[in-house]
Amino acid sequence: MEIKSLNSCETCPVHNLEGLKKLGVDMSSFDFVVALAGNPNVGKSTVFNAITGLRQHTGNWPGKTVTRAEGGFSYGGNKYKVVDLPGTYSLLSTSTDEEVARDFILFGQPDVTVIVADATRLERNLNLVLQVLEITNRAVLCVNLVDEAKRHGLEIDGRVLSKELGIPVVLTSARQNQNVNELLKYIHEVATGTFICKPHRSRKEPGKLKDAIDILTKQIQEVYPGLSNSRWVALRILEGDKQIITAFRNGELGQIKITNDVNENEIIDSKEERT
Amino acid sequence: MSITFLLILSLLLLVIVFFPGYGLLSLMAKSRKGNAKILIENALKHLHDFEYKKIAASVKSIASALSVSVNKADMLALTLQNQKLVMVRGEKLMLTNEGRDYALQIIRTHRLWERYLADETLVSESKWHKLAEKMEHVLNPDETEKLAARLGQPLFDPHGDPIPVVIGNLPEETAATIKDFNAGDKLRVVHVEDEPLFIFDSLIKKGLRAGSKLEILKKYNDSVDIILNEKLINLGFPEEENLNVVIDEYKEESEVKQKTLSSLKIGETAVIKSISKKCRGQQRRRLLDLGVIPGSIVTAEMKSASGDPTAYKIKEALIALRKQQAETIYIVEPNGKESK
Secondary structure, eight states, rough: OOOOOOOHHOOOSSSOOTTTEESSSSOOOOEEEEEEEEEESSSSSHHHHHHHOSOOOOEEEESSOOEEEEEEEEEEEEEEEEEOOOOOOOOSSSSSHHHHHHIIIIIIIIIIEEEEEEEEGHHHHHHHHHHHHHHHHHHEEEEEEEHHHHHHOOOOOHHHHHHTTTTOOEEEGGGGGGGHHHHHHHHHHHHHHHBBBOOOOOOOOOOOGGGHHHHHHHHHHHHHHHOTTTHHHHHHHHHEEEEEEHHHTGGGGGGOOOOOOTTTTTOOOOOOOOO | OHHHHHHHHHHHHHHHHHOOTHHHHHHHHHHHHHHHHHHHHHHHHHHHHHHHTTOOOEHHHHHHHHHHOHHHHHHHHHHHHHHTSEEEETEEEEOOHHHHHHHHHHHHHHHHHHHHHHOOOOHHHHHHHHHHHHHHTTHHHHHHHHHHHTTTTOOOTTTBBBBOSSSOOOOOOOOOOGGGGTTOOOEEEEOOEEEEEHHHHHHHTTTTTTTTTEEEEEEEEEEEEEEETTEEEEEHHHHHHHHEEEEOOOSSSTSSOOOOOOGOTOOOEEEEEETTTTSSSHHHHHHTTOOOOOOOEEEEEETTTOOOOOOEEEEEEEEEOHHHHHHTTTEEEESSSSOO
């Protein structure tokens, strides 16, 4: 894991607000797209407001009744477009919300996906975090509501969490505007490739499915040789995920590029998992 | 139109009609054979059904059971006799041992297929019977045995009917219905008749299935009040008739019902065991995402004023679940004990 030394920034008495410009207006020219994901009620909108300002563009996702908020900010000379995804508990689509969120991350290929989590419900929130990490390499975890956690006597160790997850972790209290600057900086670093993420990916698979996945993965790789998360796709097909099956049929899957340093064929055999 | 053209055309027609294996005549013959097999097998099923119920079968009964003309039924009976599957005694038709075995094979396939649909697919209950009716004629004995092995050699189909073993007979049928018992009797459902479909649907909606435990509260002329899952339900006479029940002998060790989350009292803690197969699709997915997975610790924190829903703490967060949902979640006590 490579992190540029933060110490110079942290000990600097003057916050560098220069690079931070809240535009809040939908711009046609931008350099990077940032997706904002997270469970409902984690303060996603507050984070969204904090980084884009109050003026946002709201509408609908095309063809769906789910609302969509877009905004933007400027940092380090780059313009970032922020897309607020619907609050979801997971990306395994069984509802339109989850479909929209999953499809945007998987097919929209945002430059950075910021996952907002609730510091007081971290265990439950990590479900979505890990799911996001399965389909993208470029993510930042924003653990929000730390002020709330502190009131309950909870303190999150962001450093250890970052080490375990392989992505930057920022502890924020968006409503108090605490650490938002750090969040923007990490977004910038991940987007520009300054920070290279090595996302933690669980390789546990239900033992009973191993044979089926092996067969299917081989066939998927024949059709899409460049696809690096073919095992994930295989699992989705076995689940009967309509979106993925359609994408497989019409070639959309070929557009997914996730550089993956982990050798997909190294599967850590786990004891049988039941769901 | 030239003569050559006509010749070519007629040649083409001849090929289409007479081509071995794929021509129209071949296909028609195949489908007739297929139909014939289905009719024979259905006739055998019917004969076995009547034999089991100790009713005499005849050509007329075959005709009405299979919805075919008496002539056709007569021909069927003849075919069955020629294949030594049936003996004719005047008006009565009786299965030979081979006939009975054949019938049991069909029934076995049918019930195994229903088991498969129930256990491994998301197909809804009301469709099982129809699908199995088709499949029973399609799978050969080898395929059936592979299916049985894959399902773990189940003994009962999802309606509670015994699945015939490879060589053998069905156990004695208990055909008692609620009318054979009295108020206060505690009964267990052993079979839910799957036809007619609308009654089956109605029973399923009310929560009745093989293994359900109920208590007769009060019998009326054409209906009965029962207690099922701590709820008062009324069943009309046709519904009553479609339920086979036996007296439920409660035994400490052999309690079939598993402990569910709905039984957790406020303040109590338990460990999630699994989610019932009854809970599927979006609901199941949502429960899993919220942390209702094997091994999770759950505490009942508080009940709403009306008693339903209840707030449960799971994965350090509170979620509200209705009783109906909590009933589909199996739990064990934290020290590993479970009432099984």
